[in-house]
Amino acid sequence: MADVVSKSKRSQMMSGIKGKNTKPEISLRKELFSRGFRYRTHGRILPGKPDLVFKKYNALVFVNGCFWHGHENCKLFRMPKSRIDFWEEKIGVNIDRDKRNIIELLDFGWRVLIVWECSIKGKSVRLPATADLVQEWLLSDRKGLFEIRLDNDTQLPIFKS
Numbered sequence: 001m002a003d004v005v006s007k008s009k010r011s012q013m014m015s016g017i018k019g020k021n022t023k024p025e026i027s028l029r030k031e032l033f034s035r036g037f038r039y040r041t042h043g044r045i046l047p048g049k050p051d052l053v054f055k056k057y058n059a060l061v062f063v064n065g066c067f068w069h070g071h072e073n074c075k076l077f078r079m080p081k082s083r084i085d086f087w088e089e090k091i092g093v094n095i096d097r098d099k100r101n102i103i104e105l106l107d108f109g110w111r112v113l114i115v116w117e118c119s120i121k122g123k124s125v126r127l128p129a130t131a132d133l134v135q136e137w138l139l140s141d142r143k144g145l146f147e148i149r150l151d152n153d154t155q156l157p158i159f160k161s
Helices: 007-017 023-034 085-106 126-139
Strands: 050-055 059-064 113-114 145-149 158-161
Touching: 007 023, 023 059, 023 126, 059 085, 059 158, 085 113, 113 126, 126 145, 126 158
Parallel strands: 059 113, 113 145
Antiparallel strands: 050 059, 145 158
């Protein structure tokens, strides 16, 4: 399937996509800040540059876009119908890089939480529910990798290990 916009227009559109300070990330940051949590943003010296660094809790949070990070079984992740080979490789490389970064962070002793865009975006109840789960995780002593994603049945955020 051919692209419906010109190459220059597509380039302009793609250059406007942000890698940090995205709407889901800012929404979650504001919600957690209002609950008294303090953090650093975009840990530049850490693998993967986590979106939120909670040094006090030895915890890192990534707010991942469902499309760019290949969120499986998610309604927000659909492989484009044009340039399929390009997109499969691009998203595959992103997934592999994420896995390598997470392994490295876990080896350094960090606790890692991935908050998927779908758990924040949409219904107004999702952001507070997601923030509740992040707060619960931060205050716990759970070690390792965890994620917050959207439950396909209830359409509410759920916590997964």
